Amino acid sequence: MSMILGMDPWVFTAWIGTILAAAACVLYGIYDQFLRKSGNEKTITKEKGAK
Amino acid sequence: MKKQSPKKKGQNKMEDVIFFVIFMALFAGVFSFLGYLGYKKTKTAEDYYVAGRKMGALVIAFSYGATFISAVALIGFSGIASIYGHALLWLAFLNVFIGILIAFIFYGFRTRKMGLSLKALTLPEMLGNRFNSTKLQAVSGIIIAVFMIAYTSAVFLAVSSLFQVSFGIPYEICVIVFTIIVGIYLVVGGLYAVMWTHAVQGVLMLAGMLILTIGIYSMLGGVGPAHEAAAALTPEILEGIGSPAATQAPNGLTSMPPVLSAPFMMLLTLIFGVGIGVLAQPQLIVRYLSAKSEKALRRAIPYGGIFILLMTFTAFSIGPLCNVLMVNNGLTYPGTPDKVVPLIVSELFPQWFVFLFLFAVLAAAMSTASALFHTAGASLGRDVYEKGMKKGGSEKKSLQITRIATLVIVGVTLIISLNPPDVVAIMCAFFFGLMACTFLAPYTFMLYWKKTSRAGAWAGMLGGFIFTMFWYALIYFKTAPQIIGSSLTDNYVINMLDPLFIALPLSIVLTIVFSLLIKQDKEEQKLMAKAFENI
Structure with a gap:
């Protein structure tokens, strides 16, 4: 079986998948910070919900 | 270095x-x-x-x-x-x-x-x-x-x-x-x-x-x-x-x-x-x-x-x-x-x-x-x-x-x-799985399914908890030998299986079935409406 970076394809998938999952977290943060339209979210005030 | x-x-x-x-x-x-x-x-x-x-x-x-x-x-x-x-x-x-x-x-x-x-x-x-x-x-x-x-x-x-x-x-x-x-x-x-x-x-x-x-x-x-x-x-x-x-x-x-x-x-x-x-x-x-x-x-x-x-x-x-x-x-x-x-x-x-x-x-x-x-x-x-x-x-x-x-x-x-006591190590080994088998189904349905009832939550929680405890006590290869001496089965595909694979589906089914069988009362319906008012 061919190896990628010294790992078999299944293990390499997990390896690269972990990095991509973390990258997705970062991309979500970038999207949220710069691209997401604000104001489309329901406002929940603490006074309304909690005591 | x-x-x-x-x-x-x-x-x-x-x-x-x-x-x-x-x-x-x-x-x-x-x-x-x-x-x-x-x-x-x-x-x-x-x-x-x-x-x-x-x-x-x-x-x-x-x-x-x-x-x-x-x-x-x-x-x-x-x-x-x-x-x-x-x-x-x-x-x-x-x-x-x-x-x-x-x-x-x-x-x-x-x-x-x-x-x-x-x-x-x-x-x-x-x-x-x-x-x-x-x-x-x-x-x-x-x-x-x-x-x-x-x-x-x-x-x-x-x-x-x-x-x-x-x-x-x-x-x-x-x-x-x-x-x-x-x-x-x-x-x-x-x-x-x-x-x-x-x-x-x-x-x-x-x-x-x-x-x-x-x-x-x-x-x-x-x-x-x-x-x-x-x-x-x-x-x-x-x-x-x-x-x-x-x-x-x-x-x-x-x-x-x-x-x-x-x-x-x-x-x-x-x-x-x-x-x-x-x-x-x-x-x-x-x-x-x-x-x-x-x-x-x-x-x-x-x-x-x-x-x-x-x-x-x-x-x-x-x-x-x-x-x-x-x-x-x-x-x-x-x-x-x-x-x-x-x-x-x-x-x-x-x-x-x-x-x-x-x-x-x-x-x-x-x-x-x-x-x-x-x-x-x-x-x-x-x-x-x-x-x-x-x-x-x-x-x-x-x-x-x-x-x-x-x-x-x-x-x-x-x-x-x-x-x-020895039981501490045993309990530590299954803490994560036990919490998931007990709470994941009722917690998830509580968040997403408006028809989830009190009976469904009880059934899902207790069903998952009891099944998991029995699995760890009687079947699971790491815990059963310490509790009853040996696992009830020698088949490693079964005795090495995490109870999550069975307990979680069981807990999900129990939550759904009991929610449909014993529906929410009026008070529960009011609370459900309140729970979802901001979602």
Whole structure:
């Protein structure tokens, strides 16, 4: 079986998948910070919900 | 990284003890100060339980990560990776993908909104308020408190043993010192203190794991050469150093084991038990409730993703490479997997890093323990006593009760840790899975299905809990032999299977069926409408 970076394809998938999952977290943060339209979210005030 | 000559035991013991005392005094000073700041801010029960729902993104991310990743994950799981190889990286993938992305997006936002609507400060209180049942809240609280005490004892047991070996300080002193430090800042400062200390502990953990990982990869010539060196280790070479990987990684340390082989089943259990179990951990759910806004939760996602990546991805990557280092440096496998990384650190890293690493592990243990104490104290004080037995009270009284309950939890944990019965280790082994099998289905349906009824929640919770307890007692290969002498089946495909694979579907079916059979009453319908008013 061919190896990628010294790992078999299944293990390499997990390896690269972990990095991509973390990258997705970062991309979500970038999207949220710069691209997401604000104001489309329901406002929940603490006074309304909690005591 | 400079290679150290093997240390002569006892040579620097006095210096080690002095260093231990200085560093512990520093730990105690910083954490007590944060505990004092938390005390100043804690005026109400809401402040104590969910930090006034005022926490920002960075603190949430670090606190979630530091609670999630315990000393067991850093040392225990990297040791397990030294046996089963890089295939364990699938768990790192699930830790980031499910533990952060799915958890925050599909559970975190809704939990926070519903928690606010239902005025809930704990997971049992959410269940109790959503289904109009203080009994459901009290029973959930009892399950959480009992198993968390055992889990916290196991965390202290592991880290105290490590410090006993490293510094030669008696185990009992270590347990007492660690428990008192955590107990003080927790009882005094509540969740404010817990989350702020988590930020400090998280930084220490990050530093320790980053240096360790960079050091090991640079010793082996980088990522590709390091993995190739691990792949080149034959069963004969691994057997030569006494590594269990000789039999447990039959296709090599960087390859998946054959499907349905015993190592494959073990990996399956570890990967899914912990990887999915993370979604229903009461101590993590509290972090969602502490967020000051949904925006803070959203912004915690990138920080959390990077934190978990740098913790688990690094720990599971370096584990198998420890075998290469042992072969290259003439070391032998230390007997149990949790001694593998400490052995490599003490033999191949400079002394300053040995101390840094030990205190990073202590930080990981303290952060998890403080979160567990806090959640268990809240369960006992608010869910069991205040709501289940006393049925309410004033704000001030509520705060007092929880502080006393937390002290009781800390005291009981200390007593158990000083004389740990075997059952502690057993309970620790299945804590994550048990919480998931008990709470994941009712918790998920509570968030997403408006027709979920009280009967459905009871059935899902008790069905998952009872099935899991029976599975661990009678079938599971690690626990059944310690409870009834041997597993009821010799078929390893069955007795190595995590109960999650059966208990979770069972719990889901029970929740749905009982919700359809015994529908919501009028009071429940009102509460359901209230729960979903902000969603």
